[in-house]
Amino acid sequence: MTGAGQRSLHQSAVDQFQRAADLIDLNDSYREILSHPKNEIIVNFPVSLDDGSKKVFTGYRIQHNNLLGPYKGGLRFHPDVDLDEVKALAAWMTFKTALVGVPFGGAKGGVTIDPSQYSEDEMRRVVRRFTHALGSNIGPDHDIPAPDVGTSSKTMDWVMDTYANISPPGFRQSVKGVVTGKSIEVGGSVGREEATGRGVLYSLRHWCGEKGRRLDDLTVSVQGFGNVGSFFAELAAEAGCTIVAVADHTGTIANPDGIAIPKLRLWADQNGGIDGYPGADAIGTEELFSLPVDVMVPAALQNQISAARARALECKIVLEAANGPTTPEGEVVLAARGIEVVPDILANAGGVIVSYFEWLQNKSARAWSFADVDDRMRELVWQAHDRVVERRIGLGCSRREAAYVVALDRIADVYDRRGIFP
Ligand code: NAD
Numbered sequence: 001m002t003g004a005g006q007r008s009l010h011q012s013a014v015d016q017f018q019r020a021a022d023l024i025d026l027n028d029s030y031r032e033i034l035s036h037p038k039n040e041i042i043v044n045f046p047v048s049l050d051d052g053s054k055k056v057f058t059g060y061r062i063q064h065n066n067l068l069g070p071y072k073g074g075l076r077f078h079p080d081v082d083l084d085e086v087k088a089l090a091a092w093m094t095f096k097t098a099l100v101g102v103p104f105g106g107a108k109g110g111v112t113i114d115p116s117q118y119s120e121d122e123m124r125r126v127v128r129r130f131t132h133a134l135g136s137n138i139g140p141d142h143d144i145p146a147p148d149v150g151t152s153s154k155t156m157d158w159v160m161d162t163y164a165n166i167s168p169p170g171f172r173q174s175v176k177g178v179v180t181g182k183s184i185e186v187g188g189s190v191g192r193e194e195a196t197g198r199g200v201l202y203s204l205r206h207w208c209g210e211k212g213r214r215l216d217d218l219t220v221s222v223q224g225f226g227n228v229g230s231f232f233a234e235l236a237a238e239a240g241c242t243i244v245a246v247a248d249h250t251g252t253i254a255n256p257d258g259i260a261i262p263k264l265r266l267w268a269d270q271n272g273g274i275d276g277y278p279g280a281d282a283i284g285t286e287e288l289f290s291l292p293v294d295v296m297v298p299a300a301l302q303n304q305i306s307a308a309r310a311r312a313l314e315c316k317i318v319l320e321a322a323n324g325p326t327t328p329e330g331e332v333v334l335a336a337r338g339i340e341v342v343p344d345i346l347a348n349a350g351g352v353i354v355s356y357f358e359w360l361q362n363k364s365a366r367a368w369s370f371a372d373v374d375d376r377m378r379e380l381v382w383q384a385h386d387r388v389v390e391r392r393i394g395l396g397c398s399r400r401e402a403a404y405v406v407a408l409d410r411i412a413d414v415y416d417r418r419g420i421f422p
Helices: 009-023 028-034 083-100 120-137 153-165 169-174 195-211 227-238 261-271 307-312 328-337 350-364 370-395 399-418
Strands: 039-048 054-065 071-078 106-112 143-147 219-223 242-248 251-254 281-283 295-298 317-319 340-342
Touching (some): 009 083, 028 399, 054 143, 071 153, 083 350, 083 370, 083 399, 120 153, 143 153, 143 350, 153 169, 195 227, 195 350, 227 261, 242 261, 307 328, 340 399
Parallel strands (some): 071 143, 295 317
Antiparallel strands (some): 054 106
16 A cells, blocks of 8 residues: 555565565666566456446456466455555565475465455456456466455356356366365365465474474464464464464454364354454454464454554564565564564465465366375475575574575576576
């Protein structure tokens, strides 16, 4: 968002990688290339509403970089989606895929819409018409969307079906990999739905290993109870963590003895959010950011941990399940206070890793077992953590800077070898 007085999120994303680029003296040309998305696609498309009227929506697909493989990144349906936000999210995808070593580039897309205001039929028409408008700008070997805020496996099933129907008949069976995060019946992977939350938990496990801590000894607060936040909370609770507070767009709740996450999920499904859940007390929005906990997990939207909230936080680490949850000012305060940050491009990479596995399964028309998916995802997440720790120690920098350095090392190496056309 770049309204009056607001900083560009994309500029913050550029500043982040530039700080890491300084540490390794990255070639100026590569810095310049990575400071801009390669393609910015904006489509305005009409949709028939249930009352017979037509409404024009705006959709985006920003293709940041495809040096390491096809563009890859989610589709966000939210009223605040705009060009600046999607550009930032696309850039983060380039660094995330490079960091964890999956052969993809970075992209992101979305539609400026509040899905809660439309019927399922209307949303299906929005998705189909948006996919049609994107046309050949996406494709299984070119640009592969996935779910993000406000979208789900159902959305991906509709995108895939629409894309197949606008493909020549002879190709319709081979385009399943145009999106990942599909439902399993339609060609999705086991373990994809919870993969991002599970990857966040593996990140926490790695941190515990580094610090000699135990999961069953940790208290945790979580902001966001959608795909990422709810799966993370459930899996973390199963692993022994005590989830003492949860927030979503309807409210914030706390229980020092631990919130029963499966019950909370049922409540949220039935009531459209966590507000009113009887097994915990309602607290104020800001209280979430001052509760004493070991781990604070932002799993909602960007720009949540401002300088003021960073000053209030009483936690040992911020585990960034969301993309871009810490503002640059917040980051400075956290560093000064000695609160560690496990950065988004590392903490939430489990989703794109399992998306890669889904894409491989679609290409080979094979279905992997859950154990295969999960073991290989954990291995890639932990390998990335190990490299980040190594670079962090070597350079004496933050975990976020080290994560960018690992990503930039890979990208720069491939640019060095391939050169820049012509
Ligand atoms: P989602 O739409 O499933 O859930 C979003 C959640 O955030 C909801 O519970 C909503 O109530 C909550 N929320 C929104 N505004 C809030 C506010 N002001 N205060 C508190 N809670 C609020 O989205 P998701 O897929 O879980 O994505 C969450 C974050 O994780 C995003 O930053 C997304 O980019 C990132 N992410 C998602 C994936 C994925 O696979 N879905 C992968 C990597 C990163």
